[in-house]
Amino acid sequence: MLDVVPPAALVLVAALLVAVLPRKVGHGAGALATAGALALSWLVPAGAHLQVTLFGAFDAVLYNVDSFSRLMGLIFSFIGLVAVVYSYASDAERTQTAYALSYVGTSLAAVFAGDWLTLVFFWELMAVTSTLLVWHYGGRAVRAGFRYAVLHGIGGSLVLAALVWHYAEAGTFLFTGEGIAAGVPAVLAAIGIGVNVGFVGLHAWLPDTYPRPHIAASVFLCVYTTKTGVYAMYRAFPDGHMAIAYMGGAMAVFGATMALLQSDMRRLLSYHIQSQVGYMIAGVGLGTKLATAGAFAHVFNHILYKSLLFMTVGVVIYRTGEESLKKVGGLARDMPITAVTFGIAALSIGGFPLFNGFVSKGMVVKAAHKEYVTLLGFDHVYVLWYLLLIGGVGTFLSFIKLGYHAFLHGSYDGKVLDANRGQSVGLVSVAALCVLFGIRPPALYELLPYSDYAIENYHAYTAFHVGEVLVLVAIALVGFAVLKGPLKKVGRVPDIDAIYNPIAFYGTRGLVVGVTELYAAVDRAAVRFVGIVTDVAADPESAVAATPLGDRALNDEYAHPLRAGFGTSILLVTLVATLVLLAVLLG
């Protein structure tokens, strides 16, 4: 019985109900559905449950449970539940929550897919539902949502191309455990999935889109697209690929650096999504058991603390109306719950001991510590390890900045209230989990793929690891003290979309105008040509008269007139037709 109802179905039905039922009842239904999805993900036995033939031609598995999809299902459902409660408490409209739940549902369907066709089917629907969620807010979010839709359309097209090419080589869409066929399909898949996870260069939609809509919508958005991308990257490259791992390292550093330069709170957090996903991608790229377990542990933990961060920052925006760090300050006094839970989340994202990020980040970093290259004549350069560590410094730096300017330093004019009851429930429960999985790592290991390996072989709290992190923290503290002043003067830092947006816009405009003007010109020329021909045929004498020697030709009494009588015309036509017929028959 348990294996026939996919968790996604519960959530999608709830999405419809939320749109039509009264707000409280609808949100309650949403909470129930996500709780039900959580229970299902926990209890359903492993195996492929819904095998169908799609479109009369392709073997597909609509509902497949293994350790990877189960983990994704658990965390997606749980955070969906928290986000629905948070939405209700933050005055989200029911249409918005309906769009959000449809996004959650399609994401669940994508991660429980047992084959590529089903996965890409729901991948595209995720892009559509998240676009609707962004658009719903109106204003600036609309155009940003359109850019998001176009970019995800391009990413989706690359994934489609990869999959059809893979099908031509592999003959099936089912997950075989060997990933995408090597060569062109693999490259296309990496880039296409890379759009969703925020590869450096393909990431600019993250900070462009996520800060725009309602605060509760941002909580939903920060979770699903990028993590489904990580999951898909694992399915495409189950044994990893070092190029992907190094891209992960680059993402970790780039994201943290750009985040440090932001003053808009949600924009800062959005760049951090890229940075943290970089750790996950590095883990997937490394491909070892520890790295893979670490990547998925990081998916789990990151969803917890990143949504907590968006929720706390969301409460700040909700209460003060301000999006920018430059306009808030000293809020810890008036907003203790928010400040404390923010602190927990910030320590978690940095990877401080006793918090969940320490465990999962440690796994990925340790796995990275085994990869080295020869660079510039130096042997054993642990490039990836250094990149991930630098990312760690950057993470601590930017969260010290965010916490300091929002909660500690300065003051805010006006009275602010703390998070309301519903919001507090969300904040505290997630924060508690962040602490729980930090102080008791085996609780997390049990949920992971390769859990036995992790339980036996990985020890999170070793002197080396703790020391590593404390050194990073120290560097970050010193760094902040030094950079605090200069950072305050930084204005808006342009990202790569400052280059490609104008190129795309003006380029397309040029192309379209060029094509339409050319088409119009050809059309005009054709019409004019036909006009000339009909004019000449109707009145040949004036046409001849218009030519230089025409007058002489017409006025010369021995000139032949250009008109013939009825009989003469028929004779002429018959002669020509006979000649043509003879030529064809004899030729």
Add this chain to the structure above:
Amino acid sequence: MVEQSLRPLAAVLVSAVAIALIVASYRHPNVRDSWSVAAAVAKFGIVASMVPGVLGGESYRAPALAFAPIPGSDVTLTLALEADALGVLFALLASLLWIFTSFYAVGYMRGLDEHAQTRFFASFAASLSAAVGIAFAANLVTIFLFYELLSVATYPLVAHDEDGEARAAGRKYLTYTFFGGGVLVLAGTVLVFVLADTTTFGATAQALGNADPTLAKAAFALLAAGFGVKAGLMPLHSWLPDAMVAPTPVSGLLHAVAVVKSGVFGIARLVLEVYSPAVVADLGVGIYLAAVAAFTLLVSSLIALRQDHLKRRLAYSTVSQLSYIVLGLALLGPTAIKGGLLHIPAHAFMKLTLFFCAGFIHVETHTDYISEMDGIGKRMPLTMAAFAVAAAGMAGIPLVAGFVSKWFLLIGAVEVEQTIFALALLVSGVLNIAYFWPIVYGAFFESPGEADSKPLLEGPIGGRFGAAAAGTSGGPAVATDGVGNGADGSDESASTSDDSGSPSTGTYAVDRNPSDHLSPEEQERRRREAAEAAEAEATAEDESHDDTDHHDVVHDDHGHGGTTGDWEAIGWTGKEGSWLMLGPILAVAAGAVVLGVVPYQAVFLHLIEEIVAGVAF
């Protein structure tokens, strides 16, 4: 297994009989229009009754008409009708969609109180007769005859409005299809007859394969060009956008379903039965046809980006999507052909939904231009929701029919190792997003006066907020306590306050064209009240420069009691207009979704599998 049956003939003639009945009941509109519906249902019933047999590999042949035009020689021309899987595919589609279009056309023509409705419905019936004749034609001569009859029957529909523009469009239409298309098809038919001694479908392939390659290629080119005129292949497509002056049911059924699909159907017969894919591959002409199709795909999508008139944008979209079908056929692999053939019903359902929505918007609000449709989702929510679903399908989003056919086409392109065409299809998908989705987001998530200028490329980069930085660091403040509908900050209000969109000047379409629901007196009263309110506000503005006033171009209606620059909010209960039009819109949109989820069980893909199984590769 050929069965002798009168059913193909009956399917063609049932609407020809209806012509007489329609004309006879010209004095009783309800009786007249019910003849249309009855003929549609009867035609669908006859065609549907042949489906089970056809799926089992049978075909139904009607008695043929043979005559010898040249006395003294043994050249005979045969007019024959035979219903096989490919023919049933087209006929089933056309007759099914005619049922919905009949209801829609009644609602449309009455909603606009159009003239010459009897002539309209009679010509419609004649066109459907000709379309089913094309579907069931058993040889090139018959298909040529019905092809020309279709052009003749649709001329009164295209030139229905009888004004200068309509007549010019009609002339252009006839020139292209009658003289251009018809002459080329006739020339090709004659050449095939010379080379193969017959023009019967399925009987010519071997002879053409053995004939002189130059002549065979010439025949192929002539026939492809002839059918390609109706199929909208560039550069023979320009009759299509101009034919949009026709009433929308005509644009919908005929120019998105029957007329243009008869063109691609002709190409399907050409590739699959006159020549067979094996012979086409030998001759090497498939690649040229595929190249023309790919070119058309991309270029017409680019042209569509610049169109502001909704029906013209849909026309260029049709040109582009038809080339998907031709591309699938020209790639010659089984999966590609499957994709191309599946796109025939897939596109028909989606495009018909879109045209129906455009026509409904025209009837209810007299709005034809996309730049005037911002916020129209409030006034016509169900319609725009159907539009959104169909537009998503056009871009290839799953759950809608467009995804399935595009999927098969992509696999087909890779299967025959011509991946460049897969790339063209994917680029076209992204372009579809670019020119359809702004309509959707403008309708639901923007309002008049608070919208990006459309078409998007005509406006500034970044749209309405483009001048301000795209980042939100230091951007406008968000309303406290969460709920906001993109409330603009005070720096935006400066630009909207001098907006000339005051109600009485009628900058917005909603003000110029209040709904037909309102009686003229009611409209006048509202206009007067709105003018008075605008005057009062103008004097008030001079006195107080209050920030809060400037945000809301959308005022609370109750205070002013008239149109004030935003659409009237109708709920989702279907009160936006006549159910004669809304019903077909929702039904056809639902059909597009059914075809996207279970295309095999919905018969069409099953028919196509049957067709492809019988083709010689």
